[in-house]
Amino acid sequence: MTHYTGAVPATQRITDWRVQGACAGLDPERWFPKPGNAIAVKAAKSICHGCPSMLQCASSAFTRREEAGVWGGLSEGQRTAIRKKYTLRQLENPALLEKAVYEALHFELNPLQTLRDVWEENTMPLPGGHIGWRGASASFSFHGIPITPKQISFFLDRGSKATGNVRRSPECPVVECIHPRHLMDTEERRQRVAAERAARAVTDQLAA
Numbered sequence: 216m217t218h219y220t221g222a223v224p225a226t227q228r229i230t231d232w233r234v235q236g237a238c239a240g241l242d243p244e245r246w247f248p249k250p251g252n253a254i255a256v257k258a259a260k261s262i263c264h265g266c267p268s269m270l271q272c273a274s275s276a277f278t279r280r281e282e283a284g285v286w287g288g289l290s291e292g293q294r295t296a297i298r299k300k301y302t303l304r305q306l307e308n309p310a311l312l313e314k315a316v317y318e319a320l321h322f323e324l325n326p327l328q329t330l331r332d333v334w335e336e337n338t339m340p341l342p343g344g345h346i347g348w349r350g351a352s353a354s355f356s357f358h359g360i361p362i363t364p365k366q367i368s369f370f371l372d373r374g375s376k377a378t379g380n381v382r383r384s385p386e387c388p389v390v391e392c393i394h395p396r397h398l399m400d401t402e403e404r405r406q407r408v409a410a411e412r413a414a415r416a417v418t419d420q421l422a423a
C-alpha cells in the first residue's frame with residue numbers, strides 16, 4: 216500500500232528577507248548596541264551594508280516605527296533624520312525608500328568603494344600568501360584624512376576603523392606585509408593578551 220496521492224507537497228521556497236539577511240543566525244544583540252557604542256554600531260552597519268535584504272529591512276523598520284537598533288544599515292539617528300524628511304506614506308514607495316536610504320548612507324558607502332579601488336590599484340601578492348603595497352607605504356591623505364595602507368587593509372576587512380595603531384601580528388614574519396588577516400589593531404591586541412592570560416590561568420589551575 217502506498218500513501219502517494221499525486222498531490223504536490225506543501226513546501227515553499229523560503230524567500231523571507233529576514234532569512235536571507237546577512238545577520239541570519241548571528242547574535243541579534245549585535246544590532247542593538249548600548250547607547251554611545253559607536254564601534255558596535257559601525258560593526259553592525261558594516262554587515263548590513265553588504266546585506267541583500269537591506270532595503271526590505273529598512274522598509275520594515277519604518278513601517279513598524281522601529282526606534283531602537285540598527286536596521287537596514289541605518290542607525291537610530293539616521294532613521295529619525297529620514298522620518299523628518301519623508302512621510303511614512305512616502306517611504307512605502309520602494310523608489311523613494313531606496314533614494315532616502317542611499318542618501319543617508321552616501322558618505323559611508325562611497326568611501327568604502329573608493330578605498331577598495333585604492334586597495335586594488337596599489338596592492339600586490341607577495342610569496343607565501345602575504346600582500347605588499349606598491350610604492351611607499353607611509354601615511355597619505357585620502358579626502359583630506361591621513362591614512363596608512365595598514366589602516367585601509369584593516370578597514371576594508373573589518374568594516375570599521377581601527378582602534379589605535381595597526382601592526383603586524385607576531386606570527387607574520389614579512390615586514391612589508393599588509394594582509395588584513397596578518398594585522399591587528401590596539402583593541403584586537405588587547406583582547407588577544409586577555410585571552411592568552413585567561414588560557415594560562417586555566418592551564419595553571421589544571422596543573423595545580
Ligand code: SF4
Binds near residue numbers: 263
Ligand atoms: S540589513 Fe542588517 S539588520 Fe537588516 S537583515 Fe540585513 S544584516 Fe540584518
